[in-house]
Amino acid sequence: MFQLKAAVGRILQLGLVLWAVVTILFLMFRLMPGNPMAAYIDPTFTEEQQLALMAQFGLDKPLWEQYFIYLANLVQGELGQSFRYREPVAERILALLPNTLILTFTSLIIAYVFGVLAGAYLAWRRGSAVEQAAIPVVLTTRAMPEFWLGMVLLAIFSFWLGWFPAGGTRSAGTDHGNLLGLYTSADFLSHLALPALTLAIYSQGLPLLLMRSNMLDVMKEDFVTMARIKGLSNWTVVVRHAARNALLPVMTSFAIAVGYQLQGNVVVESVFSWPGLGRELVNAVSASDYPLAQGAFLMIAIVVILMNLIADLLYALLDPRVTHV
Amino acid sequence: MKLIHKAALATALATLFASAPALAGDPIRTIDLFTRPQAAQPQEFQSVQLIAQEWRKLGLDVNVRVMPWEQMADIVWYQRDKWDVTAWQMVGRPERSDPDEIVYNLFHSSTAEKGYNFIGYSNPEFDAVAEAQRVEIDEAKRKQLVYKAQEILAADQPNMMLVHPKSTFAYDKTVWKPDSVVNQSGIGIRNTWTFMSLEPLGDQRDIIVNSGDNVQAVNPLYISGGVDSWVTELLYDRLARVGPDGLPKPWAAESYEWKDDKTIEVKLRAGMTWHDGKPVTVEDVKFSFDAVVSGEAPMYKPFATNVAGIDIVDDRTLVFHLNNPAASFVTSSLAKINLIPKHVWEPVLEDLKTKEENAESYQEDTPIGSGPFRFERWLTNEEIVLSANKDHFNAPKADRWILRIVPNVEAALGMLRSGEINFIGEFSGDPQVLIDAAEADGDLNVVSTVDIGFRYLAFNERRAPFNDAAFRRALSAAVDRRLIVKAAFKGFAEASNSVVSPALEFWHDAAVVENFKAGQDVAKKILEDAGYTLEGDRLHYPGDQKEEYAQ
Numbered sequence: 099m100f101q102l103k104a105a106v107g108r109i110l111q112l113g114l115v116l117w118a119v120v121t122i123l124f125l126m127f128r129l130m131p132g133n134p135m136a137a138y139i140d141p142t143f144t145e146e147q148q149l150a151l152m153a154q155f156g157l158d159k160p161l162w163e164q165y166f167i168y169l170a171n172l173v174q175g176e177l178g179q180s181f182r183y184r185e186p187v188a189e190r191i192l193a194l195l196p197n198t199l200i201l202t203f204t205s206l207i208i209a210y211v212f213g214v215l216a217g218a219y220l221a222w223r224r225g226s227a228v229e230q231a232a233i234p235v236v237l238t239t240r241a242m243p244e245f246w247l248g249m250v251l252l253a254i255f256s257f258w259l260g261w262f263p264a265g266g267t268r269s270a271g272t273d274h275g276n277l278l279g280l281y282t283s284a285d286f287l288s289h290l291a292l293p294a295l296t297l298a299i300y301s302q303g304l305p306l307l308l309m310r311s312n313m314l315d316v317m318k319e320d321f322v323t324m325a326r327i328k329g330l331s332n333w334t335v336v337v338r339h340a341a342r343n344a345l346l347p348v349m350t351s352f353a354i355a356v357g358y359q360l361q362g363n364v365v366v367e368s369v370f371s372w373p374g375l376g377r378e379l380v381n382a383v384s385a386s387d388y389p390l391a392q393g394a395f396l397m398i399a400i401v402v403i404l405m406n407l408i409a410d411l412l413y414a415l416l417d418p419r420v421t422h423v
Numbered sequence: 424m425k426l427i428h429k430a431a432l433a434t435a436l437a438t439l440f441a442s443a444p445a446l447a448g449d450p451i452r453t454i455d456l457f458t459r460p461q462a463a464q465p466q467e468f469q470s471v472q473l474i475a476q477e478w479r480k481l482g483l484d485v486n487v488r489v490m491p492w493e494q495m496a497d498i499v500w501y502q503r504d505k506w507d508v509t510a511w512q513m514v515g516r517p518e519r520s521d522p523d524e525i526v527y528n529l530f531h532s533s534t535a536e537k538g539y540n541f542i543g544y545s546n547p548e549f550d551a552v553a554e555a556q557r558v559e560i561d562e563a564k565r566k567q568l569v570y571k572a573q574e575i576l577a578a579d580q581p582n583m584m585l586v587h588p589k590s591t592f593a594y595d596k597t598v599w600k601p602d603s604v605v606n607q608s609g610i611g612i613r614n615t616w617t618f619m620s621l622e623p624l625g626d627q628r629d630i631i632v633n634s635g636d637n638v639q640a641v642n643p644l645y646i647s648g649g650v651d652s653w654v655t656e657l658l659y660d661r662l663a664r665v666g667p668d669g670l671p672k673p674w675a676a677e678s679y680e681w682k683d684d685k686t687i688e689v690k691l692r693a694g695m696t697w698h699d700g701k702p703v704t705v706e707d708v709k710f711s712f713d714a715v716v717s718g719e720a721p722m723y724k725p726f727a728t729n730v731a732g733i734d735i736v737d738d739r740t741l742v743f744h745l746n747n748p749a750a751s752f753v754t755s756s757l758a759k760i761n762l763i764p765k766h767v768w769e770p771v772l773e774d775l776k777t778k779e780e781n782a783e784s785y786q787e788d789t790p791i792g793s794g795p796f797r798f799e800r801w802l803t804n805e806e807i808v809l810s811a812n813k814d815h816f817n818a819p820k821a822d823r824w825i826l827r828i829v830p831n832v833e834a835a836l837g838m839l840r841s842g843e844i845n846f847i848g849e850f851s852g853d854p855q856v857l858i859d860a861a862e863a864d865g866d867l868n869v870v871s872t873v874d875i876g877f878r879y880l881a882f883n884e885r886r887a888p889f890n891d892a893a894f895r896r897a898l899s900a901a902v903d904r905r906l907i908v909k910a911a912f913k914g915f916a917e918a919s920n921s922v923v924s925p926a927l928e929f930w931h932d933a934a935v936v937e938n939f940k941a942g943q944d945v946a947k948k949i950l951e952d953a954g955y956t957l958e959g960d961r962l963h964y965p966g967d968q969k970e971e972y973a974q
Contacts, residue, residue, distance in 0.1 A: 131490070131493075131494040131497065132491065132493030132494045132497060133493055133494075133496065133497035133500075133501065134493075135497075135500075135501075136492060136493045136496035136497055136500070137493075138722075139496055139500055139539075140539070140646075141513075141524050141525065141528035141529060141538075141539040142524065142528060142539075142722075142725045142726070143538070143539065144537070144538065144725060145536075145537035145538070146721065146724075147721045147722065147724075148537065150721050150781075151721075154779070154780070154781070154784075179780075179784065182639055183639050183640065184639070184640060184645070184647075184780075184783055184784040184786070185640075185784070185786055190803065193803040194803060194804065249833065252833075252834060252837065253837075256837060256841070257837040257840070257841065260841060263841075263843055264834045264837050264838050264841065264843055265827075265829055265831065265834050265838065265843070266805055266806065266827060266829075267805060268805075269843075270629065270631045270806060270825045270827055270843065270844070271629055271631070271806070271808050271823055271825045273800070368830045368831055369831050369834070370831070370834070371805075371827070371828060371829045371830060371831060371834060373802065373803060373804035373805040373828070377804065377830065378804065381637065384491065384493065385493065386493050
């Protein structure tokens, strides 16, 4: 009963957050300077065309009416039609989302596996020469701008050594059938390597440092001392006792990082010509393509909200002391 | 007593007049000058900075306002009385090889309120010339009219013309035979003719070309982005095409002939087929023009509204009847309207009539044309693949044409060197970088061509002092265009004083460019002659003119 109530409250809360996001998005793009009609200005652009376009985009109606039409459509799962591409927003987003998700998850998994292991190792080797050399390196990689890092990797591994292609998800003109065929092909993986590596290098700092400081905290706790007193090996103490407990906040940060990463992809997608949602978002905003920009942002917001929810639930699962009252 | 009073008054008045400058108006307000950001438009931004500097020397207070295109266009186009001067650009397109579109739409007073004459230029003498050149079928006479139009514009300076930029493209000369590359006048080597004639030298038989912009639509009834037209021009035939020399030539039409100044007879080429194998008929041709004016294709409509009717004479011959004589008809209509298959589009248009959307929102899964390339596939924001139509009357020598979307311009250059692409279709960076890369690489050819398009500053003629031709002339004369060419365009441009590019040799009036005198002295002299005065360092209106637009 208590659980059910909590769950219902949680869902209502989600609905409210979504409504607020939707409303802010709607107003934000319309208040920004710019005009979606600007893309059509041409010597042969007649008054008749201008009126037809306004009507087609629904921009001839008052703002409040546009807002209610937008809400009503959203409730029916309808994201509208892109001004720029004249095609349903949902279709465009669905075409690009898989590319963004695979890049995001690949890079984050690499970053977190590496970060957790390296963080635990550095905590274990606290005070050693290795740690003293490693921390500045980690801080440096975290401070490097993504586009710069991307360009450097591109210059070295693509233009100079020629090991990896410079952009896209596949070689020009190759057909891999469906998405599964594409994602499992060597061609795709070689295209994925550099953008994923760029993002992974950029993102590994957070889990690494988080893991390390958690480990240092946990290692001071009584149960670790207890384990040592029991005479367990150093390895067992670090891995089975300390690391498992130190992992909790890192898991949460992973879930949240997925959301952030979707935005962070913008830069990397442009550097590596990756056909993803981030690039689309930037284009949509600069072209005042309201429906597309709203749709893309909404999609990212939903992923962020969902990942937060998952983080909360996961936490409760991993650590029974945490409950939602 | 009275006499003394009068004398005193007279002296007082005399001193008053003597001390006040002779007939000075208000100081001219701070002039707002719009430009797009340096990151997006480095040459435009640079030019504007140089120009502002020169204008300040004349005693003007100039405020450069930097804003993105969407915002700038919104003010210039939809708030026509709210700005002073803006940088602007006209891009080159094959249809603009006929001067009519530029000469008429940019300056005729009828387009001042809602059309492209957003500067509000109005000159009855110019209107008459612009109208006359439209309907003059005799080329020699029309040329005189187009010259006259250029002379009026040079005298009035409604815009401050800056340069015709050069388009710079590159390709891998170990992949493509250099002789097979066609340099289209005013367009450059990236054009339909090149893509049809490129001859492979080795195993690589795919033309792989880059674009920084995404493709918006592949739709024969929708004029969308510039890149989109590269694709549609390859997929669809037109009755005529603008040739490498800038003049229209018969294409899907075997020939055309003016019967009188409002009637043109077109003979369709025999044996053409659509990509689905069905024959191209005169009914298809008539349908293509009817579709454009049906109300379902508003963007294309202006290019066919002059057609009063089309008669089918026999299975190869059509007669077009025009409402008004139109000299540019072949270039702006016959070479512009895509031929589309009736059996594909008729049901689509019928269905669209009952719906809110029009044909511009309709995207075919597999677009069917009759052009030199067939549609294979399109991956959103990544690539478009076309394959050679070997049945075409001018079949391409390459196997496929692949467009790769590469937003990162440095990566595009790297890809050209590594072979991931083999033809630079767009290079937004510094052309010198391309030339240096070609020298370092050895396998690349770089070609620069003067463009039909141009860069300019638009003066808002609705607002004083820009309503005064002398003032505009002075501002224009204050800047030596060679400075702009050198400093902002690094030599990749040609100084301009005419909207008709020197690339259009037949129409370009070289005298208006040669006779243009620039320099601070020239500008100051024009201002002085027109009655503008310098008070301290500030330029003032002539006479007793008041400043009406001060903020």
